[in-house]
Amino acid sequence: xxxxxxxxxGAINIRGGQTVxxxxxxxxxxxxxxxxxxAAHSSVLHVSASHIEANVASDDGGGIAVLxxxxxxxxxxxxxxxxxxxxxPKLHGGGALSVYLGARALIxxxxxxxxxxxxxxxxxxxxxxxxxxxxxxxxxVHPCASTxxxxxxxxxxxxxxxxxxx
Numbered sequence: 001x002x003x004x005x006x007x008x009x010g011a012i013n014i015r016g017g018q019t020v021x022x023x024x025x026x027x028x029x030x031x032x033x034x035x036x037x038x039a040a041h042s043s044v045l046h047v048s049a050s051h052i053e054a055n056v057a058s059d060d061g062g063g064i065a066v067l068x069x070x071x072x073x074x075x076x077x078x079x080x081x082x083x084x085x086x087x088x089p090k091l092h093g094g095g096a097l098s099v100y101l102g103a104r105a106l107i108x109x110x111x112x113x114x115x116x117x118x119x120x121x122x123x124x125x126x127x128x129x130x131x132x133x134x135x136x137x138x139x140x141v142h143p144c145a146s147t148x149x150x151x152x153x154x155x156x157x158x159x160x161x162x163x164x165x166x
Contacts, residue, residue, distance in 0.1 A: 039065045066098070098126075107131070
């Protein structure tokens with residue numbers, strides 16, 4: 001909590017094929033260029049029953065950024081009040097989460113609330129292998145990625161959105 005990194009992962013930076021599991025944790029008030037809270041590059045990241053809060057990135061993934069051949073499994077976790085501050089429209093973004101450069105993500109039973117970016121306030125998916133999403137997203141004001149508020153910005157990516165049944 002409260003860490004700063006010059007490049008990736010304000011609090012946690014995972015690289016080099018590592019596998020990391022984060023459970024019942026809080027990652028908050030950290031800052032980086034990408035992955036304000038957590039960055040995973042060419043690694044495997046499992047996050048469950050955790051809170052990612054009030055992290056800031058200048059370019060991508062205010063809460064979490066996964067890139068390269070990274071794999072993210074995000075379950076029963078909230079990403080709240082994370083921000084991308086200087087995102088160039090259509091190049092960077094994802095206030096809560098950014099999945100790009102060949103990364104993959106599985107998102108289940110998660111909540112995204114109050115995240116902000118000039119492009120894709122909740123989730124940015126760009127050049128990702130695949131992303132599956134089953135989450136509650138409360139950031140959407142207009143469901144249009146070009147407004148900078150929405151779910152998700154997809155460029156050259158495959159995304160499957162499953163809406164929970166009540």
